[in-house]
Amino acid sequence: TVLVDVSAGVARLTLNRPDKLNAFNDAQHRALRDALQAAAGDGSVRAILLTGAGRAFCAGQDLGDRDPSKMSGTPDLGDTLERFYNPLVRLIRSIEKPVVCAVNGVAAGAGANIALACDIVLAARSARFIQAFSKIGLIPDSGGTWSLARLVGEARAKGLALTGMPLSAEQAADWGLIWKAVDDDALMSEAESLAAGFAGGPTIGLGLTKQAIQAAATNSLDAQLDLERDLQREAGATSDYAEGVAAFLAKRPPAFTGR
Ligand code: LHQ
Numbered sequence: 001t002v003l004v005d006v007s008a009g010v011a012r013l014t015l016n017r018p019d020k021l022n023a024f025n026d027a028q029h030r031a032l033r034d035a036l037q038a039a040a041g042d043g044s045v046r047a048i049l050l051t052g053a054g055r056a057f058c059a060g061q062d063l064g065d066r067d068p069s070k071m072s073g074t075p076d077l078g079d080t081l082e083r084f085y086n087p088l089v090r091l092i093r094s095i096e097k098p099v100v101c102a103v104n105g106v107a108a109g110a111g112a113n114i115a116l117a118c119d120i121v122l123a124a125r126s127a128r129f130i131q132a133f134s135k136i137g138l139i140p141d142s143g144g145t146w147s148l149a150r151l152v153g154e155a156r157a158k159g160l161a162l163t164g165m166p167l168s169a170e171q172a173a174d175w176g177l178i179w180k181a182v183d184d185d186a187l188m189s190e191a192e193s194l195a196a197g198f199a200g201g202p203t204i205g206l207g208l209t210k211q212a213i214q215a216a217a218t219n220s221l222d223a224q225l226d227l228e229r230d231l232q233r234e235a236g237a238t239s240d241y242a243e244g245v246a247a248f249l250a251k252r253p254p255a256f257t258g259r
Contacts (some may be wrong), residue, residue: 060109
């Protein structure tokens with residue numbers, strides 16, 4: 001249910017249930033979590049690229065086996081979030097390497113918000129972001145209420161979440177929801193070259209940068225300045241920092257090793 005290809009420092013993870021628009025069942029959750037954990041722990045992997053097989057990125061939860069009228073008792077969706085979606089979002093945010101998401105087609109429900117949990121989101125011009133939850137009586141999950149409000153502000157977050165209106169890739173980029181909208185046939189090459197750039201980059205510095213920017217969402221300026229001091233101390237102790245400065249002074253391209 002998730003294809004994994006590791007080469008040249010990049011782990012490519014492809015959601016692979018195309019006939020279900022890559023909707024999540026428990027098996028796909030387990031496969032994605034395992035693949036992300038493996039990539040996080042593999043020192044040869046310095047960037048992660050997440051995408052979907054077929055015409056969609058991900059249609060969110062697979063609703064096929066979720067019909068409450070065919071189940072006994074009250075469904076506990078909080079349990080599903082606690083066991084699957086919340087750990088997935090926490091994992092993506094905590095990986096100390098850039099996670100690039102190439103949204104190749106529609107991203108709906110939890111599928112949209114998992115994309116938004118990634119560090120850099122590129123989307124094919126034909127892709128749509130749909131906060132489908134309101135159509136079935138749910139609230140945006142997988143961090144959606146948090147990331148939407150922060151990325152596009154309360155007015156647009158509420159508009160998207162309450163209406164469930166599809167947002168084009170172009171509009172998503174204009175609003176600052178994602179990094180960039182890309183022509184469909186250029187999506188994967190752009191995503192690959194971005195990931196390759198990260199894989200040849202100063203991995204520790206990039207990981208610390210991700211950590212610092214995420215911390216800014218909840219820190220005061222004072223706390224953030226303290227954090228920058230601590231993380232810059234770490235970054236400045238890496239051999240990639242020494243290499244970066246040496247290369248700059250010698251007017252040659254740096255050869256970063258990720259250490
Ligand atoms: C699907 C799905 C799908 C199963 C398309 N499931 N089959 C968390 C906690 C626990 C439970 C609840 O959920 C959550 C979080 C969530 O993610 S809630 C939101 C769940 N997702 C949705 O409500 C989106 C449902 N899908 C759609 O609205 C449409 O399929 C979109 C807009 C994504 C795409 O529309 P189209 O391009 O017109 O494609 P389609 O609707 O014809 O779908 C193609 C096939 O994929 C179709 O199957 P079929 O056998 O008829 O070819 C769909 O039934 C199936 N599919 N999404 N989530």
